[in-house]
Ligand code: BES
C-alpha cells in the first residue's frame with residue numbers, strides 16, 4: 156500500500172512519531188524549542204552529546220521520550236534554511252521519510268519557518284513530493300514478501316499551509332508523471348510490448364490529451380523504412396504514438412506552434428542480429444526510457460493544465476533476432492528519403508528516432524524538438540549516472556536546459572558536435588551508415604540524428620545513464636528513476652507557457 160501523504164498546519168502532535176527541523180548550528184524553531192522544554196531539555200542535551208550542528212541530512216532520534224506520548228522524536232538537520240533550493244527541499248522530504256522507515260502509525264514532519272529564498276509553502280510542498288517519490292516501489296509482481304511495515308501516514312506540517320497546498324497541486328501532477336515514467340521503465344518486456352505501451356499512452360486521453368496510434372501499415376505508407384526495419388524481426392508490431400496537449404490560450408496574434416518531445420521506445424533491445432552478450436541484457440527492458448519520459452511529461456502537463464501546446468511522439472519497436480530480422484549491411488530508406496546502411500543492428504535507437512524526428516518536424520513545424528533516448532553505452536562511460544548527455548543545435552535551448560536541470564536536480568551536461576563527427580557516419584554505399592568509428596560513440600550517434608532535424612532548433616538527450624539502473628537516492632529507491640519528466644516540465648513552465 157502506498158503511504159498516505161498529507162499537508163497540515165503546524166502543531167506539535169501528541170502521539171506517533173515526530174520529525175522536527177534544526178538549522179545550522181543546531182538551531183530549533185519556535186515549536187521545536189517548546190517541545191524541548193516540555194520534555195525537560197532532552198533534545199538540547201542530546202544535541203550537545205552528539206555535537207549536532209544541523210548539517211543537511213544529519214539526524215538523531217529520541218525513542219519514547221519521557222513526559223510525552225510520542226513514540227519518537229527525530230531531529231533532522233537542514234543546514235542554512237535560507238539557501239534551501241527546490242531540489243534540497245525534496246531531498247529533505249525523502250530523507251525525513253527514510254528516517255522513520257522503522258516507525259509504525261502516524262508520522263508528522265514539522266518544518267518550521269526557514270525564511271529562505273524559497274517560500275515556506277513551497278518548501279513544505281516539495282518535502283511532501285520528495286517523500287512521495289521516495290515511497291514509490293515496484294512490487295506489482297510480488298505475490299509474497301512485499302515490503303510491509305513503515306508509517307501509515309506521513310503529514311508535513313507547516314505554518315504556510317495555504318501556500319503549501321497551492322504549490323503541492325502542481326508539483327503532484329509532475330510527480331505523478333514521474334511515476335508514470337518509472338512504471339513504464341520498470342515493467343518487464345513480456346508485458347510492455349509496443350502495442351501495450353501504446354494502449355497505456357492512449358489512457359492519457361482521459362486527461363484531455365489527443366492520442367493517435369500509427370500502425371505498421373500507416374508507417375509504411377509514410378515511408379518510415381528506418382523505424383520499420385528495426386521492428387521487422389519481432390512478432391510484436393511496431394507502433395508510433397502521437398500525443399497532443401493543446402493548453403495554450405487561443406486568440407488573435409497568438410501562436411499555435413507547438414514544442415515537441417520525441418522518445419526512443421525500444422521495448423526490448425537484444426541488439427538484433429548483432430546480438431548483445433547475455434550478461435546484463437535484462438537491462439534492455441528499459442530501452443524505452445525516452446518514450447516513457449515523454450509519456451510521463453504529457454501526463455504531467457495535462458494534469459496541471461499547462462498553458463502550452465505540446466506534441467509528444469514516441470517510436471515503439473522491439474529489436475529481435477529472427478529469420479525476418481534486418482541484417483548487417485542492409486540499406487533502408489528513411490521517411491526523409493535519405494538512405495542508411497545498417498552496419499550494426501544494435502545501433503537501432505537512432506534508426507527509430509530518424510523517422511520519428513522527421514515525421515514530427517514535417518507534420519507539426521514545431522518551435523523546437525527535444526528527443527530523449529537511452530542511445531549509447533558510451534554516454535555512461537563519459538558521464539556516469541548523474542548527468543544526461545546533451546547535444547544541441549541551439550544554444551538558447553541548451554542553456555535553458557542546463558539551468559532548469561540544476562534547479563530540478565535532473566542534470567544535463569553538454570557534449571560536442573562538429574563536422575568531423577558528422578563525416579564519420581559517411582559510407583560509400585548509402586547516404587550514411589548507422590555507426591561511427593571506435594571513438595566518440597555518443598557524438599556520432601547525435602550527428603546521425605541531426606541529419607533528420609532539418610534545421611529545426613533541436614536538442615538530443617542521451618539518457619542511457621540516468622533513466623535506469625539508477626543508484627538509490629533520497630528520492631528514488633527503484634531501478635527506474637523517471638528521469639526527464641521533471642526537467643522538461645520545468646523547461647515548459649519556465650520558458651514556454653503563456
Ligand atoms: N540501448 C543501447 C544503449 C544502452 C547501453 C542503453 C547501455 C543503456 C545502457 C543502444 O541501442 C545500443 O546498443 N548502442 C550501442 C551502439 C553501438 C552498436 C554503436 C552501444 O552503445 O554499444
Ligand code: MN
Nearest residue numbers: 424501502503
Ligand atoms: Mn542497441
Ligand code: ZN
Nearest residue numbers: 421424442504
Ligand atoms: Zn537500444
